Amino acid sequence: MAAVSIVKCDDYMDEDLVRKVEEALSLVVDLKSLIRKGSKVLLKPNILMGLSPDRAVTTHPRILWAVGVIVKKYGGELWIGDSSGFGSTQRNAQKTGMYEVIEQLGAKLIPFNEPVEIAVENGRLVRHFKIEKAVTIADVIINIPKLKTHGLTYFTGAAKNLYGCLPGLEKGKGHVKMPSRELFSHMIVDLNTAVIPHINIMDAVIGMEGNGPSNGTPRKVGLIMASTNTFALDAVACEIIGLPPQEVPFLTYASDRDLVALDDIETRGENIQDVKIEGFQLIKQTTRKKELRNKILMLVKTLLKGFLIEKPVLIVSKCARCSICGEVCPVKVIQNTDNGPVFNYDKCIHCYCCQELCPHGAIELKKIILPWI
Numbered sequence: 001m002a003a004v005s006i007v008k009c010d011d012y013m014d015e016d017l018v019r020k021v022e023e024a025l026s027l028v029v030d031l032k033s034l035i036r037k038g039s040k041v042l043l044k045p046n047i048l049m050g051l052s053p054d055r056a057v058t059t060h061p062r063i064l065w066a067v068g069v070i071v072k073k074y075g076g077e078l079w080i081g082d083s084s085g086f087g088s089t090q091r092n093a094q095k096t097g098m099y100e101v102i103e104q105l106g107a108k109l110i111p112f113n114e115p116v117e118i119a120v121e122n123g124r125l126v127r128h129f130k131i132e133k134a135v136t137i138a139d140v141i142i143n144i145p146k147l148k149t150h151g152l153t154y155f156t157g158a159a160k161n162l163y164g165c166l167p168g169l170e171k172g173k174g175h176v177k178m179p180s181r182e183l184f185s186h187m188i189v190d191l192n193t194a195v196i197p198h199i200n201i202m203d204a205v206i207g208m209e210g211n212g213p214s215n216g217t218p219r220k221v222g223l224i225m226a227s228t229n230t231f232a233l234d235a236v237a238c239e240i241i242g243l244p245p246q247e248v249p250f251l252t253y254a255s256d257r258d259l260v261a262l263d264d265i266e267t268r269g270e271n272i273q274d275v276k277i278e279g280f281q282l283i284k285q286t287t288r289k290k291e292l293r294n295k296i297l298m299l300v301k302t303l304l305k306g307f308l309i310e311k312p313v314l315i316v317s318k319c320a321r322c323s324i325c326g327e328v329c330p331v332k333v334i335q336n337t338d339n340g341p342v343f344n345y346d347k348c349i350h351c352y353c354c355q356e357l358c359p360h361g362a363i364e365l366k367k368i369i370l371p372w373i
Contacts, residue, residue: 002232037075042138050095056218081110149212172330179349185249215361231260318362325354
């Protein structure tokens with residue numbers, strides 16, 4: 001049975017922040033046994049892009065600092081790294097406030113740009129991944145995700161944060177090879193069988209609701225959570241924000257593969273019923289109400305593709321003509337014009353990288369649904 005700890009924390013400036021982070025970790029793992037003197041400990045925060053911490057897009061630097069302080073307490077050698085979705089990881093670390101923390105801790109920043117190929121023994125779709133070398137040689141991996149909604153996967157937390165272990169262009173290639181929500185979710189499950197953090201601790205003090213993962217609205221959740229199982233941690237986080245885990249594809253696929261039992265997760269610390277958030281704004285999604293209906297839809301999906309799949313749509317009033325959407329599109333089907341981006345929907349693979357990485361929130365996802373569906 002997987003265990004997930006839940007610890008209340010209302011403020012990043014809480015004077016007891018280190019104690020609360022250590023409590024969350026200690027409820028699910030023996031830190032003294034995990035981190036030994038001289039151990040190379042890799043912290044993997046979310047450094048998606050270079051935005052200030054108050055936007056709630058990236059792991060808050062204070063959480064990163066607290067985890068770093070704990071690692072040093074137990075004698076670990078600190079490495080901190082990620083591969084940003086857009087821009088230089090080092091510049092993004094500076095803009096998010098993480099670089100100052102890295103210097104304070106005397107840690108080594110690793111910008112995840114040295115890929116090595118690893119085999120996936122039990123992969124359903126992927127047999128090999130190219131991931132950052134530091135991930136393969138670290139003695140301990142601590143995954144530090146942010147609680148957020150996500151246009152493609154509905155939710156992003158611990159499991160999805162490991163996608164940042166793929167250096168640079170490898171992430172774009174993943175979207176090209178796995179263009180649908182279902183395929184991408186299966187790939188995330190495969191990745192989580194190949195890269196298994198020793199512990200995951202989620203920054204859920206301030207999460208993101210609505211149009212996540214970069215253009216949603218910050219929302220106070222007031223929690224720090226931890227688990228050795230990425231899927232269990234995400235499932236509990238989903239329960240807390242009112243998103244049934246059974247409606248998140250990568251969680252159901254993980255459950256089908258016996259990587260997590262969604263109905264048998266032990267919570268430690270706070271009672272989950274006491275910390276649930278009312279009215280958390282979720283990504284609109286297709287539910288799994290009727291299995292037969294889903295099978296029929298799959299049969300006609302090709303014919304009705306233009307109606308059933310969300311499309312990126314420009315919000316003209318918010319567009320700053322920065323051209324970032326065209327730069328991050330892995331299949332280069334966005335033409336930047338003086339009037340803003342123009343989308344070639346016939347060649348769009350629906351990865352939603354443009355929506356995910358638009359710094360101005362100028363792209364939204366819209367779906368046309370036929371009345372008989």
